Amino acid sequence: MYAIVQEGGRQYKVEVGQKIRVNRLPGFVPAESAGPDDNAFVFKNVVLIRDDTGIKTGSEFLSGVSVTGRIVEETRGKKILVFKKKRRTGYHKARGHRQDLSVVEITGISTGGGNDREAKDPDEGVSLEKSAEEGVSLEKNEEEGVSPAKETEEGGSPAE
Numbered sequence: 001m002y003a004i005v006q007e008g009g010r011q012y013k014v015e016v017g018q019k020i021r022v023n024r025l026p027g028f029v030p031a032e033s034a035g036p037d038d039n040a041f042v043f044k045n046v047v048l049i050r051d052d053t054g055i056k057t058g059s060e061f062l063s064g065v066s067v068t069g070r071i072v073e074e075t076r077g078k079k080i081l082v083f084k085k086k087r088r089t090g091y092h093k094a095r096g097h098r099q100d101l102s103v104v105e106i107t108g109i110s111t112g113g114g115n116d117r118e119a120k121d122p123d124e125g126v127s128l129e130k131s132a133e134e135g136v137s138l139e140k141n142e143e144e145g146v147s148p149a150k151e152t153e154e155g156g157s158p159a160e
Contacts, residue, residue: 001051003109005043005067014043014067014106021075024100028071039071041104049111064112069104077101 002015008023029038046065048057056062077099085092 001049001109003046003050003065003067004048006045006047006061007043011047014069014109016106016108019072019103019105021077021101021103023102024074025071025102025104028074028102041069041071043067043069049109051111066110066112067106068108068110069106072103072105075101075103 002013004011004013006012007025010022012020012022014020025041027039027041029035044061044066046062046067047060048055049062049065050056056065080097080099082095082097083092084095
């Protein structure tokens with residue numbers, strides 16, 4: 001079972017027991033003074049989930065699905081050098097940047113207690129396996145023998 005979560009403008013594929021490095025998350029308490037639930041973090045922006053029943057996805061995020069993790073440590077990323085220069089003027093400037101990161105260990109993936117996301121409403125979510133079986137054909141409109149693009153050109157614009 002795995003899930004794809006979105007955090008800090010990036011998407012991560014996660015499994016239970018995996019450690020990921022994300023942009024610094026609030027609420028880290030050092031290990032010597034931390035309680036059992038002090039460093040818990042819940043990813044609510046779950047884009048996709050795959051379990052033994054199949055793949056489930058939503059129009060943007062899945063509702064009722066969450067991924068829980070524990071912030072293990074706070075660290076900094078590799079140093080990136082930013083160098084600016086203007087030719088023939090003697091101007092040059094070097095700056096460095098290190099991104100603040102949190103290391104999160106994934107402790108669980110919750111599917112929302114049997115909330116199967118079968119696609120009945122397009123805004124509710126789409127089951128990728130179901131839509132691939134049904135298939136959508138845009139080749140020709142068999143009743144009229146004309147493709148949908150030519151229909152709108154000859155019959156006027158849809159706004160009229």
